Amino acid sequence: MTDKKQPSEAAIWLGLADNTFTRQKTVKFGDASAVNSGRFYSILIVCGLIALWVLSSRLGLVKEFYWPTIGSTFDRIGLLVTEGFRNVSLWEHIGISVYRVISGVVYGAIVGIPLGFAMGLSSTARGFFDPIVEFMRPIPPLALIPLIILWFGIDETAKIFLLFLASLFIMTIAARSGVSSVRISKVHAAYSLGASKMQILRHVILPNALPEIFTGLRTSMGVCWGTVVAAELVAADKGIGSMIMIAKNFLQTDTVVIGIIIIGVIGYAIEIFMRFLERWLIPWKGKG
Amino acid sequence: MTGIAIDSVSMVFTLPGGGEVHALNNVSLDIKEGELVSVLGPSGCGKTTLLNIVAGFLAPTSGEVRLNHHTVTGPGSERGMVFQQGALFEWLTVEQNVAFGPNMAGKPKAETQEKVQHLLDTVGLSDFGEKPVYQLSGGMQQRVALARCLANDPDVILMDEPLGALDALTREKMQGLVLQLWKETGKTIILITHSVEEALFLGEKLIVMAPRPGRIERVYELPFADLGMSKSPREIKAGADFVEKREEILSMIWEMEEEIMGQATG
Known part of the structure; x- marks a missing residue:
């Protein structure tokens, strides 16, 4: 039997040829491990979209009102970076949004984690808080904005309180489920090794719940980032969401598009950062 | 009796x-x-x-x-216990698992350290003390479980x-x-x-x-x-x-x- 021609490294990297592992398989349809990255097509679609944008800008196919030209977008980015937007620098707009998210998540965790632990460990605490948590859980944070404006006005407290609520229930539920997921043989082993209740809480239940608490933190970060932008659209004079809203009022479509791109990039960066933290801090996740 | x-x-x-x-x-x-x-x-x-x-x-x-x-x-x-599996603390290393009982009882660190090393020698894991337990095979994990139990010196x-x-x-x-x-x-x-x-x-x-x-x-x-x-x-x-x-x-x-x-x- 003659050897088949080996595909090049480049073709494998681009996902155009089977690698040595998938080449051995006789059936590939239905086998998820035989589906490769298809990088070639990813590159194709990104380049294609950029090319389309360049082309439409050159030929003036779309009115600037609907979609900015590539040239004016880059000009605007330069302007935003050097002069800011409405007397506030771009970094300040981004910074204030990120600051609000982190504050909300931190406050939510500080209250939510002990609350979730109490609910997972005590019948009294579970009975007491369960109706509130289960009632609040399905309510989208945005629906609370009108009430929060009535209570706190539109200053910084209002926004951080909204984000606190958004993360509070996620963190509570994550901590509660982390506590309930502890395997009884681990708890029994700790008792047989002479541990007290407090030691079991500190040395068994807490570390056991950390992976789920961290998943809760990641989800909260994502939800709060979405919520902060939306909240700023409604009522704020700083922040990336308010920048988009004000720019819309001045028909600055390019600023709107840039704002959207920034929101996407930062949301993605938060997710990557949290995954990195998770791998670093909780390497035992899923290994129990 | x-x-x-x-x-x-x-x-x-x-x-x-x-x-x-x-x-x-x-x-x-x-x-x-x-x-x-x-x-x-x-x-x-x-x-x-x-x-x-x-x-x-x-x-x-x-x-x-x-x-x-x-x-x-x-x-x-x-009364020490050894379970079938999954009762080790996966957030701790092999040594820390074995030292769990003495640490909870607040025994002196140096004494515990010596005891842990001796027990790991006994169960044939002296080179694995620093490893996280989830990197060990099933048989090695049960060796850790035995050592962890013995570290407390139980009667039963x-x-x-x-x-x-x-x-x-x-x-x-x-x-x-x-x-x-x-x-x-x-x-x-x-x-x-x-x-x-x-x-x-x-x-x-x-x-x-x-x-x-x-x-x-x-x-x-x-x-x-x-x-x-x-x-x-x-x-x-x-x-x-x-x-x-x-x-x-x-x-x-x-x-x-x-x-x-x-x-x-x-």
Whole structure:
């Protein structure tokens, strides 16, 4: 039997040829491990979209009102970076949004984690808080904005309180489920090794719940980032969401598009950062 | 007498929907200090329930368990446990797992460190102290579980199918380790197992339990555990005496299983 021609490294990297592992398989349809990255097509679609944008800008196919030209977008980015937007620098707009998210998540965790632990460990605490948590859980944070404006006005407290609520229930539920997921043989082993209740809480239940608490933190970060932008659209004079809203009022479509791109990039960066933290801090996740 | 006295213990579980399960019915058993007792029986015979009562995780419906004349009312560090698997703390390293008991008791660090190193040597894991436990194979994890239990220097070791999840070869090797640790430390050991061969090979005394209600069917006094240190395990397990006992007990358990099936269908 003659050897088949080996595909090049480049073709494998681009996902155009089977690698040595998938080449051995006789059936590939239905086998998820035989589906490769298809990088070639990813590159194709990104380049294609950029090319389309360049082309439409050159030929003036779309009115600037609907979609900015590539040239004016880059000009605007330069302007935003050097002069800011409405007397506030771009970094300040981004910074204030990120600051609000982190504050909300931190406050939510500080209250939510002990609350979730109490609910997972005590019948009294579970009975007491369960109706509130289960009632609040399905309510989208945005629906609370009108009430929060009535209570706190539109200053910084209002926004951080909204984000606190958004993360509070996620963190509570994550901590509660982390506590309930502890395997009884681990708890029994700790008792047989002479541990007290407090030691079991500190040395068994807490570390056991950390992976789920961290998943809760990641989800909260994502939800709060979405919520902060939306909240700023409604009522704020700083922040990336308010920048988009004000720019819309001045028909600055390019600023709107840039704002959207920034929101996407930062949301993605938060997710990557949290995954990195998770791998670093909780390497035992899923290994129990 | 020192040792464990299981005195007319009955356990009735009340089911959430009403109805009762008689897991144990009037079980009595005396275990002398330093004895290795293996407990065998078909599923549902209450052997794990019995172990959990001795460990202090369950309170019997009637009767009591005494350890050195003291009635057992809850778990305690004088009764160490080794579980089937998944009872190690995966957020700790091998050393930290073994040191868990002494650390909880606030023993001096240097003393604990020395003890841990000695125990890791004994179970053949001296090079693995720094590793996280999830990087170890199943057999190595059970070695850690044994060392963790011994680090507390308990009077009694309760083993709930400690080798049940291991492959046949690793299991055989681990049986040798259990035997060796028992001889070296002189601990009283209760070993729950599904394997007739393991129960025969390790137990000085073998308790065969029967289900519905859970009770002791027969008690064997066995010579094999004492031979285990001088002869090779394969030689013992292939001996005529061993094979005869194995077949006898196997057919006894088979009959019990058949009976359960009969009750279920009939």
